[in-house]
Amino acid sequence: xxxxxxxxxxxxxxxxxxxxxxxxxxxxxxxxxxxxxxxxxxxxxxxxxxxxxxxxxxxxxxxxxxxxxxxxxxxxxxxxxxxxxxxxxxxxxxxxxxxxxxxxxxxxxxxxxxxxxxxxxxxxxxxxxxxxxxxxxxxxxxxxxxxxxxxxxxxxxxxxxxxxxxxxxxxxxxxxxxxxxxxxxxxxxxxxxxxxxxxxxxxxxxxxx
Amino acid sequence: xxxxxxxxxxxxxxxxxxxxxxxxxxxxxxxxxxxxxxxxxxxxxxxxxxxxxxxxxxxxxxxxxxxxxxxxxxxxxxxxxxxxxxxxxxxxxxxxxxxxxxxx
Numbered sequence: 001x002x003x004x005x006x007x008x009x010x011x012x013x014x015x016x017x018x019x020x021x022x023x024x025x026x027x028x029x030x031x032x033x034x035x036x037x038x039x040x041x042x043x044x045x046x047x048x049x050x051x052x053x054x055x056x057x058x059x060x061x062x063x064x065x066x067x068x069x070x071x072x073x074x075x076x077x078x079x080x081x082x083x084x085x086x087x088x089x090x091x092x093x094x095x096x097x098x099x100x101x102x103x104x105x106x107x108x109x110x111x112x113x114x115x116x117x118x119x120x121x122x123x124x125x126x127x128x129x130x131x132x133x134x135x136x137x138x139x140x141x142x143x144x145x146x147x148x149x150x151x152x153x154x155x156x157x158x159x160x161x162x163x164x165x166x167x168x169x170x171x172x173x174x175x176x177x178x179x180x181x182x183x184x185x186x187x188x189x190x191x192x193x194x195x196x197x198x199x200x201x202x203x204x205x206x207x208x209x
Numbered sequence: 210x211x212x213x214x215x216x217x218x219x220x221x222x223x224x225x226x227x228x229x230x231x232x233x234x235x236x237x238x239x240x241x242x243x244x245x246x247x248x249x250x251x252x253x254x255x256x257x258x259x260x261x262x263x264x265x266x267x268x269x270x271x272x273x274x275x276x277x278x279x280x281x282x283x284x285x286x287x288x289x290x291x292x293x294x295x296x297x298x299x300x301x302x303x304x305x306x307x308x309x310x311x312x313x
Contacts, residue, residue, distance in 0.1 A: 140234035178273055
């Protein structure tokens with residue numbers, strides 16, 4: 001049953017990825033032609049973009065709900081893969097190519113594998129029943145529902161002063177230049193943090209002598 | 210057909226945020242709580258990149274902060290999985306309600 005369903009999920013995800021990359025390639029080709037700088041790729045509003053957005057958003061929302069409501073931890077990880085991949089597609093649609101690639105490499109390639117390893121190393125608990133009580137589920141559902149209703153009311157009523165930046169502004173060279181000039185200190189701190197975390201994780205998970 | 214604007218992305222991010230909060234609140238498995246945290250962080254990333262795209266023309270601040278967000282999320286996951294493995298070694302379960310004992 002699970003194998004069957006995961007195959008379907010994976011197939012659907014791959015279809016969305018294929019359509020998305022094709023449409024994105026078409027979109028960026030259109031951007032190259034359009035050099036006026038005032039009309040922009042995503043703002044030119046092809047129906048393809050709208051359809052694509054709703055498909056990707058549907059995959060993201062369904063995957064997130066699947067993470068919420070699946071009991072098995074491995075199924076949760078599979079649903080999380082769908083959510084991470086569709087978020088990467090959303091980054092592509094927002095013309096943030098580098099962030100999307102990083103999302104796929106670091107999240108879907110690294111973090112998810114780490115989580116699955118964690119599941120494998122901590123499974124087979126002898127007496128654990130990971131069932132929350134009914135009142136906890138209802139309390140959390142009410143809180144999250146109210147939160148979501150408030151957020152969506154707020155977001156739909158807010159007036160954002162939106163101007164779409166040109167796609168060429170988000171090239172990888174610009175990101176690298178900004179990382180090594182304006183954001184140099186956070187960049188170095190992130191490097192130090194990663195080293196500390198590596199040492200700390202190895203220390204935490206070491207074998208007891 | 211309407212344009213896809215900033216609000217659409219923010220609504221998707223809000224759905225992911227609420228699902229992450231729900232997952233964190235209802236799962237007993239420590240790894241499940243981690244998965245909820247990942248969902249919340251991803252919704253943050255959507256917000257950052259969407260605001261960068263629609264409200265900061267020619268600037269890259271949102272994308273750079275999104276990169277740092279991803280770095281911090283990876284670091285947090287590595288440490289948290291290490292802690293989970295350690296907890297599993299000590300009390301033979303990753304049920305967060307069972308981990309109620311402090312030992313020096």
